[in-house]
Amino acid sequence: MTDFSDSRRSTLTTWIAGAGACLLFAACAPRDGAPEQAAGPEATFTAQAEAGAASYAANCAACHGAELEGTILGPLLIGQSFIQRWGTQTPALLLGNIQSNMPPGGAGNMTDEDYLNVVAHMLAMNGVDSVSDALTDASDFTIAENISRIVALRRPMEPPAPQGLTVAGNTEDFVPFTPLTAEMLRDPDPADWPMHRRNFFGHSYSPLDEINTDNVANLRLEWVWNMHEGDSEPAPLVYGGIIYLINPSNVIQALDGKTGELIWEHWTGPANRQDMRNIAMYEDKIIQATTDARLVALDARTGEQVWETVIADNSKGFANSSGPIVADGMVISGLAGCARYIPEDCFVSAYDADDGELLWQFETIAEAGQPGGDTWGGLDDLFRAGGETWITGSYDPELRLTYWGTAQQKPWVPVSRHMTINDVGLYTNATIAVNVDSGELDWYFQHVPAEALDLDEVFERVLIDRGDEKLVYSIGKHGILWKNDRVNGEFRGFTETVFQNTFTHIDPETGAVTYREDIQNAQLDEWTSACPSSAGGKDWHSMTYHPPSGLIVAPLSQTCLENAAREVALVQGGGGLAASRKFFEMPGTDGNLGKVGAYHADTLEEVWAHEQRASLHTGTISTAGDLVFVGDLDRRFTAFDVNTGEILWQTRLGTSVQGHPVSFAIDGKQYIAVTTALGGTSPRTVPGVIATEITYPRWGNAIYVFSLPEGLN
Known part of the structure; x- marks a missing residue:
């Protein structure tokens, strides 16, 4: 599966050249007759805008x-929602996000200067009026702090x-409440x-x-609840x-599982509509990592x-998009938003669940x-970025180890981070096993050192016992199912x-990977093709392990990308992602x-x-009824026979x-x-570029609950 012939490369090049007519965002690309950019008389923020x-x-x-009011094809970029999302961030972070993702079909003729000018225009439209100097890719002021009170009052605001x-x-009032103990978490009630x-x-x-293979065809909708x-x-x-349900805007709800009736609702804030995946529970508490990095x-x-x-300072870009895991009274959380050149780094941290x-x-x-400090090409500590832990880890109570995936170095391409493919950058793109009692690293295995294409290996670690073997499995964006000994990290x-x-090449004995030569040597503004894309392989959608069959069933994505590195200056407050795709x-x-x-857990076949x-846009789950459930972009929710795939x-x-x-x-x-x-980041953006015929409403967050009719259960 690793060969890529010249003929196939030529075919792909032809496909890309002719793809413009079928891109969802083709209308967002430069158009014939569109007004040309006016050259500013001087380098000022106003001229840029x-x-x-x-x-x-x-x-x-x-x-x-x-x-900037938004349409069915793209979200609004103005008003309180935008300020809530970006007000605590910097122009440099906003620039990096836009350069890396917009337009989704590629940058076309847009230059770095064009992108800076667009950011200035967006900020000006949102009321930024106390900035005089032109923006740069290292502009690190907080956006909201440069919107004067008069302009903020003049701008139409949504209700707080x-x-x-x-x-x-x-x-x-619904069921007697029994605290959820550590022992109950170790062996959850089947219900x-x-x-x-x-x-x-x-x-x-x-x-x-x-609900099983014999009767699943009779599933019916029991109730539905609209979410925020x-x-x-x-x-x-x-x-x-x-x-217990996490909503956008950091809203937590408790619902009666039988009827869907709302019991209570808590707005933790901020109401920024950013992605959030999960919460945790322990004793009598629901524990939430917020999008602004609080617990x-x-x-x-x-x-x-x-x-x-507070987990980390949100004003410096830190955030969370996944919740914690509670291990024997310790709330263990990851962290995201670690792409900036600042003194603070990403980390995994533990907190007392009581206080x-x-x-x-x-x-x-x-x-x-x-240890590992010599793997960063001699870069000053200030310029070592990445290593996010943005997917919730796993836990082995017997070994007292928690297992987390780490994201890649930042920026995405070695040349952008002033490094080479040989500067592996520990402990990025790895599985790390951390002792929950001491917080010390027990072992690590770096799956893809010096990652170069935004293909991180950060996703869930699934712990499986096969006979006497204690194993850990993972799949990252490269689409490779990795198998390691979870006692010592040994490659299996x-x-x-x-x-x-x-x-x-991937060494069958050690798991060591060898990049294609053109990827190893990729230079600034040089396009490189690769499969899979930044949507995976596999992304945040979790896989399932079905113990009766020994099968691991994973939701996967089949797309590819072209990637071009951008230049990033080594200046404090800079950094970012720095690639066009x-x-x-x-x-x-x-x-x-x-x-x-x-895939069988023993043979990996x-x-x-x-x-x-x-x-696919959900994780997979499996049941003792020999079923696998998964949902997709085209609004379908499907049950498969876990043994046959029917x-x-x-x-x-x-x-x-x-x-x-x-x-x-x-x-x-x-x-x-x-x-x-x-929402859903790259797994949402990439199919929108390719499968333009698939349409769906840009609203409708809800939870649907299904059951069997009476008499069939």
């Missing part, structure tokens, strides 16, 4: 609206979001789904079998018949806040003088789940972007696979099916729940 108005009109307005408990209630991926090992498996709008990849928790505990019975602590007190912190970036094997041409279909897939693949045009049931929901399905039981009756949602 004026020039940026023309660049925006030519490249962005068709999707985001002439006045509420804070705290907005709907009061008590779970005692519950009390943590993300259900157990410490991350199996995403339910031991319930009332915004980007969302929710993973509900279910305990004692109550569903908040709520009373699970009433929704009232119990304690709050939020910090217990320990392990930094994922090795600094000079530390791999398999390629989708076509990849990034590596010319284009996306295209993966060769040999007949245009099928989505794949569900089943593919047992079955299902491919389809629509990309489709046994399918329904179509209100918008794209996105998040993490769960299964639970109340009074002996089994339910299946799944969410519809928007």
Whole structure:
């Protein structure tokens, strides 16, 4: 699967050249007759903003609206929602985000100056009026602090979001509440789904079998609950018949799992509509990592806040998009937003579940003088960035180890970070095993050193016992299923789940990868093709392990990209992602972007696979009823036979099916729940460029709950 012939390369080049007519955002690219950028008389913010108005009109307005008001093709870029999302960030971070992702079909004729001008135009339209100097790629002032009070009052504002408990209630009115102990988390009740991926090992498996291969065709909708709008990849928790649900804008809700009735709702804030995936539960608390990098505990019975602590300073770009895991009374959290050149690095940290007190912190970036500090090409510690832990880890209570994936170095390409392909940058793009009692690193395995294409290996670690072997499995954006000993990290094997041409060789004994020569030597502004794309392979959608069959079933993506590195200056406050990208279909897939693949945990051989045009947007879950459930962009929620891959049931929901399905039981009756949602980063953007015929409403976040009719259960 690692060969990439000249003829195939030529075919792809031809495909890319002719793809403009079928790109969703083709209307957002430069158009014939569009106004040309006006050259500013001098390098000032005002001159940039004026020039940026023309660049925006030519490249962005068709999707985001002439006045930044948003359309069905692109979100609004003005007003309180935009300020809530970007007000605490810097122009440099906003610039990096736009350069890396917009327009999704590639930058076209846009230059670095064009991008800076567009950012200046966006900021000016949002009321930034106390900046005089021209923006640069290192501009590190806080955006909201440069909007004067007069301009802020003049700009139309949305009503301020509420804070705290907005709907009061008590779970005692629905079911008697029993605290969820550490022992109960080690061996969850079959009726519950009390943590993300259900157990410490991350199996995403339910031991319930009332719904099975014989009767799943009779599934019907029990109830539906509309959620708050915004980007969302929710993973509900279910305990004692109550569903605890994370919404956009950092809103937590408790719902009666039988009827969908709202029990309580708490607005933690900020109301910024950023992606958030999961929450945690322990004893009588719901514990949430917020999008602005705080940790908040709520009373699970009433929704009232119990304690709050700060994980990291959000004004410096730090954030969270996934929640914690609670290991024997310790709340263990990851961290995102670590692409800037600042003294602080990313880390995994643990807190006392009773009061939020910090217990320990392990930094994922090795600094000079530390073990691994010599793997960063001699860069000053200030310029070592990345290593985010933005997907919730797993935990082995017996070994007292928590397992996390780390993201790659930043910027994305070695030449942009002033390094070479030989500067591996520990502990990025690795599995790290951290002792929960001391916070010290027990072992690490770096899957893809010196990652060069935004293909990180950060995703969930699934812990599996096979005989006497204690193993850990993972799949990253490269689409490689890795198998390691979870006691010491020793490499045990791999398999390629989708076509990849990034590596010319993967050592079957050590797992060491060898990049293609052109990727190794990629220079600034030089386009390099690679498969898979930054959507994966596999992305944030979690895979499932089905113990009865020994199968790992993963939701996969089949797309490719072209990537071009941008120059990044080594200045404090700079950094970022610094690459332009284009996306295209993966060769040999007949245009099928989505794949569900089943692999045996012992041999890693593919047992079955299902491919389809629509990309997959939920994790997979499996059940003792020999079923696998998954949802997709085309609004379909599907049940497969876990042993054969046969489709046994399918329904179509209100918008794209996105998040993490769960299964639970109340009074002996089994339910299946799944969410519809928007957002989702690259897995959403990339299919939008390629599969333009797939349409869905740009609203409709909801949770749907299914069950069998009475008499069939």
